[in-house]
């Protein structure tokens with residue numbers, strides 16, 4: 214449990230530097246809430262899967278998923294938290310607001326969501342590139358292969374490509 218808070222803390226520090234360098238604005242730290250199974254949030258019900266709520270700036274994740282990750286693929290926690298922090302950055306740099314405007318102009322929800330998700334993967338790569346070794350970053354890439362593919366996030370290949378762009382370029 215403590216490990217998750219520690220990782221998020223490191224990521225917040227990275228995100229602060231990233232944010233100042235890229236946007237010249239003050240960064241508000243994301244918070245982490247570890248839940249038991251599921252919980253109601255300002256953004257609707259969270260079933261325990263990693264989830265970011267832009268209304269309260271909190272990343273939610275269940276204890277059950279944390280334990281599973283810890284046992285099987287501990288590096289996954291870095292990747293998951295960094296991806297969710299990517300959404301937090303989008304919330305602050307206006308990227309998700311821009312998507313709302315694009316949707317009003319007729320861009321499909323699917324295309325908009327996918328763009329935000331892949332952008333979060335790229336930010337995750339950028340944030341982790343200074344926290345992890347090359348070998349650990351490769352493990353993160355491998356971790357993508359264990360994620361179930363869905364339309365909203367893009368294909369696993371696209372996700373790995375975006376992460377790599379952030380992490381290795």
Ligand SMILES: [Zn+2]
Nearest residue numbers: 296300330333
């Ligand atoms: Zn996401």
